[in-house]
Amino acid sequence: MTSPTTQSPASLRVAFLGLGVMGYPMAGHLQRAGHSVTVYNRTAAKAQQWAKEYGGNAAATPAEAVRDADIVAACVGNDDDLRSIVLGEHGAFAGMKADAVFVDHTTASADVARELYAVAREKGLHFVDAPVSGGEAGAKNGVLTIMCGGDAPAFDRVSATLGAYGRAVTRIGEAGAGQLAKMVNQICIAGLVQGLSEAINFGQRAGLDMPLVLDVINKGAAASWQMDNRGQTMIDGKFDFGFAVDWMRKDLGLCLAEAQRNGVSLPVTALVDQFYGDVQALGGSRWDTSSLIHRLRVLSGKA
Incomplete structure (x- = not known):
C-alpha cells in the first residue's frame, strides 16, 4: 500500500532522533509541516543548532525527547546506534507514552527491526522499520522514497505524517520488510553504478563525446536516475558530495549478510563491494558512490 503524500495531517507531537545529513532536514520538514517537533542528537550542539534554525525544541536524552510524542522518528548510523537510542533507561522506549509509534529510518538489518518490533509490542508501543532512498538531496527536498515494514494499523497512523519528507510512503509487509x-534497492544501485562507470570509462577511452552520448542513450532503455544525476559528474571526476562510499559498504554488508543467511547468491554485489573497498583504499571513503569510475581510471593509468 502506498500512501498519498498530499494529505495534510493534523498537528502532532513528534520527536526526531539523529540529526545527520538525512535526519536534520527531515526533522525540519516535520516542523515546517506544522508539527511540534523535539529533537535529540548525540552531539548536543547540533540539536541546539536545529532548534534555533527551525524553532523546535531540543532534548538531552532520547527518553526526554519522546515524552508525550505521538510519533517518534529516528535516523542513525547502524544497528548498534539504533539500539543505543531505543533501549535502556535513557532510551526512547523508556520515555514513550503507551500506543505511540516509533518509525526507524535507519538503514539497518532486518533482524534488528524484528527485534525492536517485538520489544515495542511487549511495552505497548508500535515499531515501523522505514528506511529511505533518495539520498541527501531527497531529504533536503522532501522527496524521499520510504519503504516500511510493520503492522498495517501503525503504518496507517504515520504514513501521512511521513509525507512531510516522502513523495512515496509504502508498506511492504511485516516487521523487517522495509529493511x-x-x-533490494542497494543491490540494484550497486550494479547500476558499476555498469555506468564502465560505460563512461569505455566511451571516454574511445574518444566519444560522452555528454552527448549520455544525452542520447538516456532517452532509451539505458535511462536511469544514476545517469540523470551522476552521469555528468562522473565524466568530470567530481565526487565530493552525495552518498558516501563508507555508507554504501555498510549497506552492502547488510545485503551480503542477509544473503548468506537465506542462501542467495549475490556475485555482482559482492564484487562491487570489493571495488568500493578499493575506492576506500584510494582515499575515497567519503566520496559519492559514483566514484567507482575513479577506480577504473586508476587501473588504466588515466586518473
Missing part, C-alpha cells in the same frame, strides 16, 4: 526492500 529487506532497502537491501
Whole structure:
C-alpha cells in the first residue's frame, strides 16, 4: 500500500532522533509541516543548532525527547546506534507514552527491526522499520522514497505524517520488510553504478563525446536516475558530495549478510563491494558512490 503524500495531517507531537545529513532536514520538514517537533542528537550542539534554525525544541536524552510524542522518528548510523537510542533507561522506549509509534529510518538489518518490533509490542508501543532512498538531496527536498515494514494499523497512523519528507510512503509487509526492500534497492544501485562507470570509462577511452552520448542513450532503455544525476559528474571526476562510499559498504554488508543467511547468491554485489573497498583504499571513503569510475581510471593509468 502506498500512501498519498498530499494529505495534510493534523498537528502532532513528534520527536526526531539523529540529526545527520538525512535526519536534520527531515526533522525540519516535520516542523515546517506544522508539527511540534523535539529533537535529540548525540552531539548536543547540533540539536541546539536545529532548534534555533527551525524553532523546535531540543532534548538531552532520547527518553526526554519522546515524552508525550505521538510519533517518534529516528535516523542513525547502524544497528548498534539504533539500539543505543531505543533501549535502556535513557532510551526512547523508556520515555514513550503507551500506543505511540516509533518509525526507524535507519538503514539497518532486518533482524534488528524484528527485534525492536517485538520489544515495542511487549511495552505497548508500535515499531515501523522505514528506511529511505533518495539520498541527501531527497531529504533536503522532501522527496524521499520510504519503504516500511510493520503492522498495517501503525503504518496507517504515520504514513501521512511521513509525507512531510516522502513523495512515496509504502508498506511492504511485516516487521523487517522495509529493511529487506532497502537491501533490494542497494543491490540494484550497486550494479547500476558499476555498469555506468564502465560505460563512461569505455566511451571516454574511445574518444566519444560522452555528454552527448549520455544525452542520447538516456532517452532509451539505458535511462536511469544514476545517469540523470551522476552521469555528468562522473565524466568530470567530481565526487565530493552525495552518498558516501563508507555508507554504501555498510549497506552492502547488510545485503551480503542477509544473503548468506537465506542462501542467495549475490556475485555482482559482492564484487562491487570489493571495488568500493578499493575506492576506500584510494582515499575515497567519503566520496559519492559514483566514484567507482575513479577506480577504473586508476587501473588504466588515466586518473
